[in-house]
Amino acid sequence: MDTKTTLSYANFLTSVIDSIDITKNSLELLMSWNVMPIKSIPRKNQNQFKTMKLEISKLLQSKSFPRAKLSDNDCCSLITEFFDKLYLFTNQSDENEVEEMVKSEIAEVYPHTDDINLLFHLYHSAVQQWWQQTGQVPYQTKDSVLFANARSDIQRNSWLKNLHDISMNKMQMFDVDFDLDKIGKEYQEQIDNFMKNKIALLHVVSNNQALSCLKLLQYLTSRSYNFSYINSEIINLSEFCSKLATDINCLILNSNRKNDNKNIENLQKHVQQIFFISEVDPKGKTRSFKDMNKGLVDLSPKSQQKILNRKVFFQGTPVYLHTLLDEKLDLVNEQTLYTLLMEDAIDILPASRSKMKDDEINYYVERNLARWLFADEILDEESFKVVYNQVIDEFPEDGKDIVVVCVSDKIKRQIRRKFTRVKDKEIRLFMLKEAHDYFDSICKKYPIRKIHLLQFVPVNSKKTVLQWERSQNSIENIYKYAYTGDVEIKVESLTDAEKSLVILAAEPGVGKSTYLTAMCVCVCVCATNQTGPRGRFLQIELFPCIFRSTFYTCK
Numbered sequence: 001m002d003t004k005t006t007l008s009y010a011n012f013l014t015s016v017i018d019s020i021d022i023t024k025n026s027l028e029l030l031m032s033w034n035v036m037p038i039k040s041i042p043r044k045n046q047n048q049f050k051t052m053k054l055e056i057s058k059l060l061q062s063k064s065f066p067r068a069k070l071s072d073n074d075c076c077s078l079i080t081e082f083f084d085k086l087y088l089f090t091n092q093s094d095e096n097e098v099e100e101m102v103k104s105e106i107a108e109v110y111p112h113t114d115d116i117n118l119l120f121h122l123y124h125s126a127v128q129q130w131w132q133q134t135g136q137v138p139y140q141t142k143d144s145v146l147f148a149n150a151r152s153d154i155q156r157n158s159w160l161k162n163l164h165d166i167s168m169n170k171m172q173m174f175d176v177d178f179d180l181d182k183i184g185k186e187y188q189e190q191i192d193n194f195m196k197n198k199i200a201l202l203h204v205v206s207n208n209q210a211l212s213c214l215k216l217l218q219y220l221t222s223r224s225y226n227f228s229y230i231n232s233e234i235i236n237l238s239e240f241c242s243k244l245a246t247d248i249n250c251l252i253l254n255s256n257r258k259n260d261n262k263n264i265e266n267l268q269k270h271v272q273q274i275f276f277i278s279e280v281d282p283k284g285k286t287r288s289f290k291d292m293n294k295g296l297v298d299l300s301p302k303s304q305q306k307i308l309n310r311k312v313f314f315q316g317t318p319v320y321l322h323t324l325l326d327e328k329l330d331l332v333n334e335q336t337l338y339t340l341l342m343e344d345a346i347d348i349l350p351a352s353r354s355k356m357k358d359d360e361i362n363y364y365v366e367r368n369l370a371r372w373l374f375a376d377e378i379l380d381e382e383s384f385k386v387v388y389n390q391v392i393d394e395f396p397e398d399g400k401d402i403v404v405v406c407v408s409d410k411i412k413r414q415i416r417r418k419f420t421r422v423k424d425k426e427i428r429l430f431m432l433k434e435a436h437d438y439f440d441s442i443c444k445k446y447p448i449r450k451i452h453l454l455q456f457v458p459v460n461s462k463k464t465v466l467q468w469e470r471s472q473n474s475i476e477n478i479y480k481y482a483y484t485g486d487v488e489i490k491v492e493s494l495t496d497a498e499k500s501l502v503i504l505a506a507e508p509g510v511g512k513s514t515y516l517t518a519m520c521v522c523v524c525v526c527a528t529n530q531t532g533p534r535g536r537f538l539q540i541e542l543f544p545c546i547f548r549s550t551f552y553t554c555k
Contacts, residue, residue: 099120099124102120103116103117103120106119106120110151113151113154114154115154115159117234117235118154118159118162118163118166118235119150119151119154121166121234122150122153122154122162122165122166123146123147123150125165125166125169125170126146126147126149126150127140127146128169128173129169130146132173132175153165158246159243160228160244160246160248163228163230163234163235163240164228164229164230166231166234167229167230167231167234168217168229170231170233170234171210171213171214171217171229171231174210174214174341175306176214176299176300176303176306176307176341177218177299177300177302177303178214178215178218178219178298178299178300178303179298179299179300179301180218180219180222182297182298183215183219183298186289187219187291188219190202190289191216191219191220192223194273194275195220195223195225195250195273198272198273199273199287200268200272200273200274201264201268201273201274201276201286201287202273202274202275202276202286202287202288202289203276203278203282203286203287203288203289204216204275204276204277204278204288204289204291205278205279205280205281205282205288205289205290205291206277206278206279206290206291206293207279207293207334207335208279208293208334208335208338209254209255209256209277209278209279210254210338211293211334211337211338212254212277212291212293213229213252213254213277215291215293215298216252216275216277217229217252220252225250226249226250227249227250227251227252227275228248228250228251228252229251229252229253230251230252230253231254232253232254232255232257232260236257237253237255237257237260237263237264237267238263240263240267241263241266241267244267244270246270247270247271247272248270248271248272249271249272249273250271250272250273250274250275251267251271251273251274251275252274252275252277253267253274253275253276253277254276254277254278255276255277255278256278256279256280260276260278261282264276277291293334294330294333294334295329295330295332295333295334295335295336295337296308296329296330296332296336296337297329297330299337304329307321307332307337307340307341308320308321308322308325309321309322310340312324312340312346312347312348313346313347313348314348321340324348364514364518367511367514367515368488369488369489369504370484370485370486370488370489371467371468371485371489372467372468372482372483372484372485372505373465373466373467373468373482373483373484373485374454374466374467374468374478374481374482374483375466375481375482375483376466377481378403378454378466378478378481379403379405379466381481383400383401383477384400384401384402384403384477384478385398385400385401385402385403386403386405387402387403387404387405387438388405388428388429388430389428389429389430391438392442393445395442395446395449401449401450401451401452401477401478402442402446402449402450402451402452403451403452403454403478404430404435404438404439404442404451404452404453404454405429405430405435405454405455405456405466406429406430406431406432406434406435406453406454406455406456406469407429407430407431407432407455407456408432408455408456408457408458409431409432429456432455435453435455436453436469436470439451439453439470443472447472448473449472449473450471450472450473450474450475450477451471451472451473452468452470452471452472452475452478453468453469453470453471454466454467454468454469455467455469465485467485468482504516
């Protein structure tokens with residue numbers, strides 16, 4: 001039935017009943033009825049629409065319309081049909097392998113093509129441009145003209161122009177603009193002097209040759225300089241040298257291959273001026289200058305906003321980049337910017353494997369904590385240089401760990417004297433504050449030495465124990481003297497901790513991560529109920545960070 005036809009109430013109801021396909025089940029009929037627009041009946045009858053719908057629903061529930069019934073064979077058929085349509089793809093080819101496969105297919109279909117590599121890149125560039133379109137973009141079917149246009153471009157344009165167009169399209173995929181007013185006077189003078197004085201070769205050294213190349217292309221275009229650009233990812237320089245048959249006024253190349261210096265010498269026979277951008281310093285062999293990319297701050301405000309609105313993964317959670325920066329754009333350096341431009345998403349910090357669902361906190365078993373103490377025997381060990389109270393400014397380079405011993409202020413109030421018993425002798429000790437100051441001074445003077453600060457604290461009115469306070473560098477030499485104290489510590493919230501930095505140490509599997517995760521949940525609950533400190537609780541697994549080549553600075 002044409003639902004757009006205006007019908008009277010009676011005719012409408014009759015038409016609906018007459019048009020029913022009895023092969024459909026009641027659910028399908030009801031769904032068909034629900035999608036019928038209200039405008040399909042006269043306005044005066046529209047108030048009866050709901051009543052009609054109830055009547056039709058009753059008809060659908062009657063025995064006149066058989067319900068769908070599935071037998072065991074029907075169920076098996078559905079399952080079989082589903083798995084017949086299911087395909088699992090594994091070990092798929094990477095981008096380079098797909099490139100070689102497509103080139104082979106092109107060579108089979110068009111065996112007389114002069115330059116398969118060039119044809120492939122023209123076609124690849126056209127597909128990329130189609131893929132980046134937004135809005136009402138038509139699908140590519142068997143009638144697609146992208147490949148035919150690529151073949152036409154090869155015949156219509158020169159070999160050099162095709163390479164230039166492909167290379168420029170590849171750089172435009174970054175889709176960002178540099179703020180050319182911020183690139184610096186020295187940069188502009190170097191480029192303008194090179195172009196105006198017809199200098200033969202300028203080597204631009206960069207920590208990221210792709211970004212430096214993009215900036216140079218945009219600057220030369222803004223100044224209306226004529227140039228040709230060849231991306232070495234499309235054609236290697238040795239092949240380019242062998243095929244180049246015409247002279248070029250100005251050529252821009254970017255490459256990091258070690259043997260390209262020889263190719264540059266050969267190119268100078270046909271090219272009047274060459275910009276060569278790489279991450280390898282020629283060390284005085286040619287005229288060069290260092291391009292100092294700063295990263296996100298180099299881009300135009302519009303491009304900056306585009307990057308800031310990109311989503312990144314922060315501890316496994318997708319967040320907008322601008323929420324992590326607090327407008328400190330300089331935190332995104334050139335390598336991070338390049339990663340953002342090249343990848344759909346980046347992982348700022350690895351996700352913690354310790355997670356706790358909302359209901360799991362109800363089953364959490366409280367952990368018992370105790371301070372890390374040291375046996376007094378550490379003070380007798382000859383492999384340590386122990387300092388009790390005398391300020392020593394110079395230590396021999398004997399490789400010994402330096403151990404500074406002090407006494408708690410509580411002991412001072414308890415026995416009213418600045419001494420305690422060490423090695424069965426009464427020895428005057430540093431007070432805690434002066435010990436910390438002394439510890440900081442010798443750490444600054446001997447940054448690579450292993451230095452430790454231990455403190456005598458009272459257990460009761462007659463007994464003291466040696467408690468670990470701080471260490472510089474490794475604690476491997478003092479670890480064997482450590483033991484867990486008898487006095488348990490109750491830490492129910494972050495404010496219960498005596499120090500701003502607390503190290504939780506235990507054997508693997510004891511429950512360190514679970515304890516910290518539970519504390520995180522408690523902090524969030526207290527902050528929500530406004531019964532505790534507010535703020536962000538950041539849980540970072542340091543182990544995977546240690547082996548990352550780039551450390552990201554974040555709030």
